[in-house]
Structures are given as structure tokens and as C-alpha cells.
Amino acid sequence: MVLCWLFQPTISQAIFVNNFEKSDLPTIATGNGQPSSRHTPKPIGTTDAAQGYYEYLPAGYETPGQEYPLLLFIHGLGENGNGDSQLNRVLANGPPKLINNNSWHEDLPFVVLSPQRSSNGCTSSNQIRDFINYALINYDINPTRVYLTGISCGAIGAWNYLGKNTNTQIAAMVPIAGNGKSAYNNAGCDLGKTPIWAFHGDNDGTVDVTGTTTPINKILDCQSPLADVSMVIYPGVGHNSWRRTYDLSAGHDIYHWLLNFRNEDAITVP
Numbered sequence: 001m002v003l004c005w006l007f008q009p010t011i012s013q014a015i016f017v018n019n020f021e022k023s024d025l026p027t028i029a030t031g032n033g034q035p036s037s038r039h040t041p042k043p044i045g046t047t048d049a050a051q052g053y054y055e056y057l058p059a060g061y062e063t064p065g066q067e068y069p070l071l072l073f074i075h076g077l078g079e080n081g082n083g084d085s086q087l088n089r090v091l092a093n094g095p096p097k098l099i100n101n102n103s104w105h106e107d108l109p110f111v112v113l114s115p116q117r118s119s120n121g122c123t124s125s126n127q128i129r130d131f132i133n134y135a136l137i138n139y140d141i142n143p144t145r146v147y148l149t150g151i152s153c154g155a156i157g158a159w160n161y162l163g164k165n166t167n168t169q170i171a172a173m174v175p176i177a178g179n180g181k182s183a184y185n186n187a188g189c190d191l192g193k194t195p196i197w198a199f200h201g202d203n204d205g206t207v208d209v210t211g212t213t214t215p216i217n218k219i220l221d222c223q224s225p226l227a228d229v230s231m232v233i234y235p236g237v238g239h240n241s242w243r244r245t246y247d248l249s250a251g252h253d254i255y256h257w258l259l260n261f262r263n264e265d266a267i268t269v270p
Contacts, residue, residue, distance in 0.1 A: 024142060025259070026068050029060025031106030039099045044083030044118065049134045051127065052083030054090050056099050056112035067142035069259065070135055071095065071110040074123050074150030074157050083118045090114045093151055094246050103247065108255055110147070111139055123150070123157035125164045132169050136268065144262040149174040149254070151242040152207060159183040159215070167193040171263035172228075174254050176242040177204055179211030189222035191215065195261045196229045197254060199245045201237030209233060228261070 035056065044052035058068065073096060079089040091100045096114045098104045115131050117123045128148070135141055148170045150158040155178025162173060163183030172195040180198070184191055196219070200212035216231045232252055234241050244250035 024067070024145070024262070025109050026058070026066040027060070027063070028058050028107050028109050029063070031059040033106070034102055035099045035104040035106050036102050039096070041087050043087055044116075048138065049115070050130060051115040051118060052081075052087045053113055053115035053131075054087070054096050054099075056095075056104075056110075056114075058109055058111065059106055061111070061140070067140050067145075068111045069109055069145035069147060070132075070139070070141045071112045071147050071149065071255075071258070072128070072132060072135070073112060073114040074128065074148070074154030075114065075116065076150075076152035076154050077122065080117045080120065083116050087116055090116050094149070094242060098246060105255070109259075110255070111135075111141060113139075122153040122160075125157065125161035128157060128161040129165055129169065143266050143268045144171060144264055145259075146170045146263070146266065147172050147174075147258045147261075149176070150178065151176045152178065152239065154178075156180075156207070156211075160186075162191055162194060162196075163187045166190045167263055167265060168267045169263075170194060171266070172196070172258050172261040174199070174245075174258065175212070176245055177201065177207050177212075177239055179207050180215035181211060184215040184218050189219065189224075192219045192222055192229055193226045194263075195227040197252075197257055198231040199234070199241050199252075200231070201234045201239065201241040203236055204239045204241065206239040 038057050040055045042053050073094050081089045090096050095112050148158050155175035158175045159178050159180035163186035174197050176199045198212045200209045202209045219229050
């Protein structure tokens with residue numbers, strides 16, 4: 001079963017989800033048209049985080065008394081680096097690229113954090129868990145609105161994170177061109193406790209499309225799916241199925257979809 005859901009609300013001054021403005025979303029100040037001016041490299045060793053990362057703060061983040069949704073982006077294998085002089089590799093794809101190119105919608109309320117893996121292989125589930133904890137301690141984040149997305153190797157890491165942690169931290173996940181088979185083998189139907197909107201190209205020669213179709217279909221076959229779980233399979237598209245997804249040119253508004261969900265059961269850090 002291949003499911004495709006089109007969700008296209010209009011981006012406007014206020015964020016509306018299911019036709020109601022969410023009172024727990026922050027008021028976003030008018031941007032300056034240059035979101036890149038609020039996109040800051042945080043090299044490894046300059047913060048308490050175990051990884052170097054890029055930080056994007058929405059306009060007006062300094063306003064006291066507001067909590068923001070967190071969008072955590074996990075890059076692919078080609079963007080691994082030393083967390084310092086190679087940190088700009090993180091800007092190659094996804095939300096960091098859109099922000100850096102001033103193509104990001106400034107009225108989106110997310111704090112966007114993009115950590116870099118400093119060794120070989122994919123970002124690990126423990127690294128993702130620990131970075132979320134770091135973000136909750138060091139940023140004004142609404143702990144019920146933590147969202148995870150990743151591409152390729154980063155999507156594999158995101159799936160593996162979900163397989164180990166299920167719904168203990170995040171409210172929803174968008175993995176793109178990843179492989180969730182091991183995650184399903186680890187957690188089974190418990191993966192369905194978290195809303196998942198997965199994307200893949202059916203001509204992907206790097207990570208086979210079954211990395212998405214197999215776990216999603218298995219979740220959908222569970223007796224009692226607990227959350228919104230679906231996928232979009234792009235016909236004729238190769239490994240880079242993320243550009244059209246993140247820039248919304250394929251017509252799937254993942255950002256407002258994420259904001260549909262809160263995790264009231266998230267475990268908060270002290």
C-alpha cells in the first residue's frame with residue numbers, strides 16, 4: 001500500500017492547525033527577509049553540545065515568555081565533518097540550505113537545529129536523543145513540540161532513533177530516503193505511536209525504496225495504528241527526494257503537518 005496525502009494550508013501571519021490557531025505556538029515577529037542572518041554556526045567545543053551544529057532562531061525569539069517548536073534536522077553521509085572548519089557542509093541540503101539561501105518561510109515558528117556527525121557512518125540514535133535533551137535545556141523549546149527530520153543516512157539515524165525511543169521525546173517525524181526496516185524489527189508496532197510522514201523516490205539507487213515502504217506498510221498493518229502514519233513515493237525520482245519535499249515544490253507541506261501534533265507524554269529533562 002502506497003499512501004500519498006496532500007496537505008497545503010496557506011502560510012500566513014498566524015499558524016492555524018485543523019482550522020484553529022494553536023495557543024501554544026509563539027507569536028512570530030515580522031522577519032527581515034534574510035533568515036540567514038539568524039542562522040548561526042555553533043562549532044564543536046563552543047557549547048555544551050557533543051556536536052557542532054547550525055542554529056536558526058525565528059524572528060523575535062528574544063521575546064520573553066514564549067516557547068518554540070523544535071525542528072531537528074539530521075544530514076546525510078556526505079555532510080559528515082569535524083564539527084568546526086567543516087561545519088558548513090551541513091548547509092548543503094534541507095532546511096539549513098533553505099535558511100542559508102533565504103528561501104525559508106520566516107513565519108514558520110520552528111527553532112531549527114542541525115547537528116553534524118563528526119565520525120564515519122550515520123548519526124546514531126543516542127546522538128539524536130542526547131542532542132534533543134541538550135536543546136530542551138539550552139533553548140526556549142516547547143517540550144511537547146519536538147519534531148525530527150532527516151535525509152538518507154540521517155533518515156536512517158532518525159528511524160533508528162524512533163526504533164529505540166518511540167514517543168518518549170518527539171511529537172512527529174519526517175524521514176526522507178531512509179531505511180526503517182531495522183527500526184521496525186526493533187520496535188514493531190510501537191513505531192506507530194509517533195506520527196510519521198515518510199518520503200522516498202521509487203528509483204533510488206542508494207537507499208532502496210523498500211526502506212520506506214516496508215516499515216510503513218508493516219505499521220499500517222498493525223491491529224491498532226495509534227498515530228497518523230503515511231508515505232509519499234515519488235515516481236521516477238532517485239535518491240534526492242528531499243529537495244522537492246523541503247522546498248514544498250512537490251505540494252506536500254510537511255511543516256504545517258508537523259504542527260498538527262503535540263506529544264503530551266514526552267519525557268522532559270530536569
